[in-house]
Amino acid sequence: MFEDRRLYDGAAGRQTPADQATVRRSNLGLVLRHLRDAGPRSRARIAQDTGLNKATVSSLVAELADRRLVTTGDVDRAGSVGRPGLTVHLDGRGVCGIGVELNVDYIAILVLDLRGEVLVERRVPLDVHDLGAEATLDEVARLVGKGQAAAAERGAVPVGVTVAVPGLVRSADGVATYAPNIGWHDVPVLDGLRARVDFDGAIRVENDANLSAIAEWAMGPEARTPDLVYLTGEVGVGGGLIVDGRLLRGAGGLSGEVGHTALGDPELVCGCGRRGCWETVVGLTALLRAAADPDDPVHDPNRDLETRLAEIAARADAGDRRTLDALQQVGTELGSGAAVLINVFNPQVVLLGGYFAVLGRFLTEPMAAELRARVFGPDLAGARIVLSTLGFTAAVRGGAHVALESVFDDPTLVPATGGDGASPAIGS
């Protein structure tokens, strides 16, 4: 297999040989993705936008309709030359992707259909560290089963499941190699789930921050920002990096590990055994410890996280000095570490997720002050600090999105109805 790699000026397209069937699948995906990203439009407009000829577009649209991925309706007059054509809409209510997250103190599921509509969303408090891997995977499998059932009630068949894990993941075989905040070492998440769930489609396992970054890129407030650094704070601190419109995965899928990187106080010892980890100064535990005595109810992991964060915000709004100082300190440390990432990556946007977003209005000012002192390029090298609006759903949304991408890569994965309207049965 020949690969044309080029480094400098990546503008020119790669060229690889392709057979007819591959070209057809690729063109089906091209049209489907374009309808998702650019919105409903006529066949003529699709031809104009994509450079495909009109006859090809008509044939592709017919096939997508037969697979129930698009519908036609309404007359499109905007931008059309000659007589108006029927508008083609992305449909795909019959297929869905499932995102699952397991985190330190909860597991969550979210099911998206092909149009990006949320069909199912659930979140279950769970002490994953204490429960251990096997029992946690039992719970995750149960949640996936519930998600499948709820999706089926809506007439949607899942094409894939993606599991978000708070730690290092070897994507190739879906093993969580190292996730210190939940105490996991080399847990075979993919095999464990495969044995537990009644699903023969694709199951993927990914780092949670990477999936969150994908969600932000696909559907967040700064969607399609080519160069984006996503930082999320919970008990752990994660990073997802998007470079030139693509997730930076690294050689072994281990990129973006900012939480256990020496961006913090070099003397502080982290739970992972290292010194100076950023997590020790910007993680949720660091904030809570600075803001409240050990017996303060905001520390209680059995209480809902958003309620506890709302309490912190209320105290800050009431002018509580200790709370304000703690937030100021975390904001400064956020800026100190983020400056390194800005100097190295030069992103357009640093996007804050997780608790950083919930308490963002108290964090961004000290963060920006520190950034101004530390970023080498002028005006933060053009970077803006933005708060995510996806909240704690980013990882599950990213997981569902990734599961659905396989349909956009190859719409023929969804069986044709042959016009009989029968429900599709989707395998791997």
Place this chain on the structure above:
Amino acid sequence: MFEDRRLYDGAAGRQTPADQATVRRSNLGLVLRHLRDAGPRSRARIAQDTGLNKATVSSLVAELADRRLVTTGDVDRAGSVGRPGLTVHLDGRGVCGIGVELNVDYIAILVLDLRGEVLVERRVPLDVHDLGAEATLDEVARLVGKGQAAAAERGAVPVGVTVAVPGLVRSADGVATYAPNIGWHDVPVLDGLRARVDFDGAIRVENDANLSAIAEWAMGPEARTPDLVYLTGEVGVGGGLIVDGRLLRGAGGLSGEVGHTALGDPELVCGCGRRGCWETVVGLTALLRAAADPDDPVHDPNRDLETRLAEIAARADAGDRRTLDALQQVGTELGSGAAVLINVFNPQVVLLGGYFAVLGRFLTEPMAAELRARVFGPDLAGARIVLSTLGFTAAVRGGAHVALESVFDDPTLVPATGGDGASPAIGS
């Protein structure tokens, strides 16, 4: 213009509409690049490797030969099916690319022909900071003129000039926006050279570490490593990052600024005015200060850098305690900062250039020890530490390589001879 962006699983090719002439240029480039990267081979083999059909390959090779970019000769028997064919070789002795570097205490030039042969290489000591921008650009222009003349003597016409600058560069208009080690702010390098040199081809201005990383990727000991962090030490410390086979440029071309990033002792004040810059603990000045008293001749910037570094190495080999301690300290600090980059990028290789390579045998052991303590993934997340063999020529080689890339992108830039063997006259 429609762009098909996809984030997750970048394996599938992008699809963009293309006219006949664009396809022809792209295929000419494809064949030319393949001959460079994979070596001489028959037309049949090229067809097999690239997926182009044989008739197309024959026509492309004929056109490349007419442009004197390839020659045919010798019979190729290896891997051929049916009767052997004449081997096609990359030629291109008639075209060359020019790389120029301006650094703190020297300017340098290197001219490569299309085959990667060095036609000209020169290095002139110069105190760029004291001389100022205008006089330095005069010197650079003079050096380019000499390079052009020397290349012409070898029968090679330059297709482009790339200038390496040790600081932030706005590539779009070739302005060196901020280069503290030479005291430059907003110097219009491109316009300044355009006015001074007799050359109407492409002139580009780039960050020196980025160009060095490109050279390493194209022709260094770890060529074609998809994920590579290149670190170079001189008076300044630079970083060039290659992600999935492409140079990471960042939103404004300001990426890789590791030297003035807070990866060092947080208390140390840098020449740039910030605290904690990595340069203050791993730059050449930090090493020399730790290794020798102020009046020691190794500090003398008027002496050749390689001689001074050889002296440091000789002292270390002789067991001089102070020298060994200084190298140990720099190696440890190199590891401390590189651990951050490994955690964030997860590269296959961290490649050390500049003085880090020259003194590498003293630096890598303490560096690796620190990395083992700090990198989050197992076994340095798979990263290897490698010393560059391109030495201080990396930036100029990268510059020449970039200049030549325009020919591989579009071989029709080189005029056809029409079989009369006349020298090509190459414009922009």
